[in-house]
Amino acid sequence: MEFTYYPGCSLKGSAEELDESFRSVSEKLGVTLKELPDWACCGASSAHMVDAYLETALPARDLLTAERLGRDVVAPCAGCHVRMKAASMKILEDADLSRQFPFKGEIDIISGIEMFHKQDVLKRIKERRSKPLDGLKVVTYYGCLAVRPVEVVAPEDPENPRQMDDVLEALGAEVLNWPYKTDCCGGSLAVTRTDLVIKLSKKLIDMAIAVGADAMVTLCPMCQANLDTRQADMSKLSGKNYQMPVLYLTELIGVALNDSQATRWFEKHMVSPKNMLASKGLI
Amino acid sequence: MPQTGYATSTGRIAAPQADLAAIINQCYQCGKCSAGCPVASEMDLMPHQMVRLAVLGDVDRIAASKSVWLCLTCHTCGARCPNGIDVPALLDPIRHQILRDKLDTKGSPVPVFHKTFMDTIKTFGRVYELFLIGMYKLRTKKYFDDMELGMQMFKKGKLHLLPQKTGSLSEVKQVFKKSGLK
Numbered sequence: 001m002e003f004t005y006y007p008g009c010s011l012k013g014s015a016e017e018l019d020e021s022f023r024s025v026s027e028k029l030g031v032t033l034k035e036l037p038d039w040a041c042c043g044a045s046s047a048h049m050v051d052a053y054l055e056t057a058l059p060a061r062d063l064l065t066a067e068r069l070g071r072d073v074v075a076p077c078a079g080c081h082v083r084m085k086a087a088s089m090k091i092l093e094d095a096d097l098s099r100q101f102p103f104k105g106e107i108d109i110i111s112g113i114e115m116f117h118k119q120d121v122l123k124r125i126k127e128r129r130s131k132p133l134d135g136l137k138v139v140t141y142y143g144c145l146a147v148r149p150v151e152v153v154a155p156e157d158p159e160n161p162r163q164m165d166d167v168l169e170a171l172g173a174e175v176l177n178w179p180y181k182t183d184c185c186g187g188s189l190a191v192t193r194t195d196l197v198i199k200l201s202k203k204l205i206d207m208a209i210a211v212g213a214d215a216m217v218t219l220c221p222m223c224q225a226n227l228d229t230r231q232a233d234m235s236k237l238s239g240k241n242y243q244m245p246v247l248y249l250t251e252l253i254g255v256a257l258n259d260s261q262a263t264r265w266f267e268k269h270m271v272s273p274k275n276m277l278a279s280k281g282l283i
Numbered sequence: 284m285p286q287t288g289y290a291t292s293t294g295r296i297a298a299p300q301a302d303l304a305a306i307i308n309q310c311y312q313c314g315k316c317s318a319g320c321p322v323a324s325e326m327d328l329m330p331h332q333m334v335r336l337a338v339l340g341d342v343d344r345i346a347a348s349k350s351v352w353l354c355l356t357c358h359t360c361g362a363r364c365p366n367g368i369d370v371p372a373l374l375d376p377i378r379h380q381i382l383r384d385k386l387d388t389k390g391s392p393v394p395v396f397h398k399t400f401m402d403t404i405k406t407f408g409r410v411y412e413l414f415l416i417g418m419y420k421l422r423t424k425k426y427f428d429d430m431e432l433g434m435q436m437f438k439k440g441k442l443h444l445l446p447q448k449t450g451s452l453s454e455v456k457q458v459f460k461k462s463g464l465k
Contacts (some may be wrong), residue, residue: 009409009410010410011455012409012447013410013441013442013443013447014412014441014442016334016440016441037450038449038450038451039449040404040409040449040451040452040454040455041404041408041410043404043411044357044400046400046401046404047401047404048295048356048371048375048381048395049356049378049383049394049397050378050397050398050464051379051382051401051462051463051464052375052379052463053374053463054401054458054459054462054464056301056377057377057458057462058404058455058458060453061454061455061458066304080364098325102288120389141452143360144355144357144359147362148357148358148359148361149358149361149362149369150358150361151364158362159362165445182359183321183359184321184355184357184359187355187356187358188354188355189353189355189393191396191416191419191429192391192392192393192395192396193353193392193393194428194429196325200321202361215443229432232431232432233432237309258285267439267440268439268440269439269443270435270436270439
C-alpha cells in the first residue's frame, strides 16, 4: 500500500509528534508514504475567509502535482484534508476553475483516520500489536473537520463517527461513550479569541473527566493544540488542576506496536501522558 | 419583494448568488442552526437570524454584526439543517466583500489574523508560526498575550526559529497575484 503524503504546515511546526508518529507507525504497518514534493500551505482556516479564488487555487497546485504522480493522497491533518478535498470538488464542478486547474479527479484524497481504518490496515494493526492497550480508557475526539462539512467529508455518521473507535478497539483500548465526539474546541479562534477557546475546550475536557477517561484521542492538530495547551489557563481560572493527556491516534498505535520512538513524541506535549501510560504498564 | 423570488441586496453588500440564494430561501426558521452553534451565546445575530436577513436582502446588517467574525466555520449548522443550509457558506462571500472593500470590521482581531496568515503564506509558501504570531501581535498591539505559553511551546520545540519554505514559492506568489486579496 502506497500513498502520496501531504503533511501540511502544522505537522512541520507545532505538531511534529503527529508527523513523526504517523510516518513511523505507517512504516510498521507496511504503508509506504512518499511526501508530495514542494507542497505549499492548503490555506487552512484562513483562505476561505478572505478570498474565494485562494481557497481553491492554493490546494489546486498540490492536487495537480499529486495527480501527475498518480497515487492517492493521504492528509493526516483534518484541516488540510477538508481544504484539499473541497478544492478538488470545486474544480470538478466549475468549468472555469477546471480550465485553469486541469485536475481530473483520478486520485482520491483521504484523511489519516480513513487510512488507518482501511480493512487491510486494521487487520495488520490487530496482527502486529505487541502491547495491547489493556486497561486504557479513552474518549475519541473527532472535532469538526473529521466529519464536516458533510458534503465534503461524507462521513458514515456525522454525529457519531466510529472509525477512530474501531482502530482503538483493535489496539485493545476501552473506548468510552461520551457526547462530545464532534463538538467544536474553538478551532480557528485559537489565537484571536482565546477566551472562547478556553470555554469550549474546557467543556470537552470536563466531560472527558466526568466519564472517567484516562486520555482524549484525536487526529486533528488544531484540536490537540487547543485542548493540550489551554489546560494551564483552565487550571488558573478554575483553581482545579487540569492534567488530561490529549493524544494523537497515531501515538497510541505506536505504543501498541511497541514503537521505541514513542516516548520522544510525548516530550512535545504540554500535559505529559507519560505518567498515566506508565501507570498502566504501557511505556 | 422582487419578482424573481430571490432577494436583491438593499445595501452595499451583495446578496447571495442565485445558487446559494436558492438554498437559503428554503429556510423555515426552525432554529436548529442556532441551537447547535457553539458560539451562539456570544453572537449579536444568531445563525438563523443571519439566514433570515440574507433571504430578506438585508446583507449589510450581517456584515455589520459581530457574528460574521465569530462564526468558527465548524459547520455544525450545515450538518444539522433540515434544508442543507450551511451558514459559513453564506458568510464567506460576505467576509470577502468586507475585506475587499475595506469596510469596518469593528475592531475584531479575527480578520487581522486571517489576513496575517495569508501574508505569511504569500511570503513563505507555508506557515511560519513565529512570523505569523509576531506580525499579528504588531498589528493588533496585543504584545503580551500568551507570552508564557509561547515560551513553553518554544522550550518544547513546538515553535521553530527558522521558516521552512516551499520550493515552489514563485508559483504560490502567482496564485496570490491572481486573487482578490490585496
